[in-house]
Amino acid sequence: MSKKVLKCGQFFDSVNECVKENVWVVVEDNKISQVSENEVCCEGAEFIDLSGKFVMPGMVDAHMHLMMNGEPSAMGDMYTKRDADYMVDMMLNAQADLMAGFTTIRDEGCIGFVDISLRNAINAGKVWGPRMKVAGMGIGSTGGHGDNPLRPGTVMGGGMSQVVDSPDEARKAARHTIKYGADHIKLMATGGVMSMGDEPGAPDLTFEEMKAALDIANTHGKSSSAHAHGALGIKWAVKAGIASIEHGMMMDEECMDLMVEHGTFLVPTIIAAYRIVENGKYLPAETVRKATECLENHGRNLEMCRAKGVKIAFGTDTGTFFSAHGKQAYEFELMQKYGNFTVTESLVAATKSSAELLRMSNEIGSIEPGKYADIVAFDESPYDDISVMSRCSFVMKDGVVYKG
Numbered sequence: 001m002s003k004k005v006l007k008c009g010q011f012f013d014s015v016n017e018c019v020k021e022n023v024w025v026v027v028e029d030n031k032i033s034q035v036s037e038n039e040v041c042c043e044g045a046e047f048i049d050l051s052g053k054f055v056m057p058g059m060v061d062a063h064m065h066l067m068m069n070g071e072p073s074a075m076g077d078m079y080t081k082r083d084a085d086y087m088v089d090m091m092l093n094a095q096a097d098l099m100a101g102f103t104t105i106r107d108e109g110c111i112g113f114v115d116i117s118l119r120n121a122i123n124a125g126k127v128w129g130p131r132m133k134v135a136g137m138g139i140g141s142t143g144g145h146g147d148n149p150l151r152p153g154t155v156m157g158g159g160m161s162q163v164v165d166s167p168d169e170a171r172k173a174a175r176h177t178i179k180y181g182a183d184h185i186k187l188m189a190t191g192g193v194m195s196m197g198d199e200p201g202a203p204d205l206t207f208e209e210m211k212a213a214l215d216i217a218n219t220h221g222k223s224s225s226a227h228a229h230g231a232l233g234i235k236w237a238v239k240a241g242i243a244s245i246e247h248g249m250m251m252d253e254e255c256m257d258l259m260v261e262h263g264t265f266l267v268p269t270i271i272a273a274y275r276i277v278e279n280g281k282y283l284p285a286e287t288v289r290k291a292t293e294c295l296e297n298h299g300r301n302l303e304m305c306r307a308k309g310v311k312i313a314f315g316t317d318t319g320t321f322f323s324a325h326g327k328q329a330y331e332f333e334l335m336q337k338y339g340n341f342t343v344t345e346s347l348v349a350a351t352k353s354s355a356e357l358l359r360m361s362n363e364i365g366s367i368e369p370g371k372y373a374d375i376v377a378f379d380e381s382p383y384d385d386i387s388v389m390s391r392c393s394f395v396m397k398d399g400v401v402y403k404g
């Protein structure tokens with residue numbers, strides 16, 4: 001058995017939502033065995049001195065795409081890259097995320113189920129990387145967010161989603177996704193920003209189609225998420241029983257009330273729209289126009305969501321245009337700027353709340369005995385300077401130190 005003792009100068013307690021000083025953490029193999037505010041005996045253990053650091057649970061990015069790394073060519077690349085090319089890139093992207101402090105990630109849609117293969121390889125210890133929850137290929141409708149606008153007459157498929165146009169087809173796609181090992185199903189409830197020819201405000205799948213897919217997910221014990229911007233699509237998804245609304249940039253108050261009533265999470269992914277607007281001159285005008293509209297609404301909506309008590313998880317949509325893996329912690333700064341989130345709120349979102357969304361509350365999300373030893377640290381406190389979140393200086397996952 002390997003034993004490590006960590007002395008933490010500042011310690012973020014995500015359960016009680018507070019910062020403590022001089023906390024000792026004992027790690028045995030890949031689990032936390034003891035957390036104490038009194039000095040712990042280090043005999044027979046490796047001592048790790050984090051006394052000058054701000055220590056917190058490994059972070060969760062609950063929305064990202066490993067198959068892309070911010071390249072403006074990402075959509076076109078789907079027609080030329082092979083699954084093997086994707087696997088190599090995805091492994092490197094996942095490792096960049098881990099080194100930035102994201103010890104758990106949720107892949108929100110991937111070409112060819114490659115995310116499932118990578119998750120399995122990491123779990124088997126064949127390659128190193130973060131914990132992964134994966135959606136496999138998403139499910140959307142003809143002409144929607146998941147339907148790549150191929151030349152008319154071209155056989156469908158080849159993109160990162162499955163295209164369905166009835167409840168029966170939605171059921172089949174959900175079964176297909178679960179058959180190949182996805183942890184949850186990803187539904188396209190509205191149009192999107194990067195997809196061409198659809199609108200974020202307009203619904204994609206119908207209520208009946210989403211309900212049919214979610215019935216399959218539920219009976220198989222699987223979770224779910226919905227890409228959704230416009231209010232009507234959000235309402236249908238929430239009423240159908242979706243676990244999380246992704247982006248949610250064009251919602252109205254009724255959406256928020258429904259989400260509170262149903263306990264639905266919002267995963268804001270502010271950085272995705274922000275990077276597109278910021279780099280607009282390199283991107284199609286249609287994409288920039290849609291991202292600008294989304295971002296304008298988002299700040300005001302996020303403030304209202306906070307006030308109403310909508311559950312917030314942390315997610316970034318990393319991989320989308322100009323949003324690179326390992327750089328997504330800028331989202332913490334944007335959460336302050338656009339939603340007025342306090343530091344505590346954003347840290348809780350990235351730990352305890354995201355763990356709940358991923359149904360991993362018993363395993364991750366806090367530094368407590370019995371949980372996986374996923375621990376990260378920073379040289380300064382985010383309470384003094386939130387930008388330190390982009391400069392993670394210590395990463396432990398499963399009791400193994402990867403950085404620092």
Ligand SMILES: [Zn+2]
Pocket residue numbers: 063064065108317
């Ligand atoms: Zn996404």
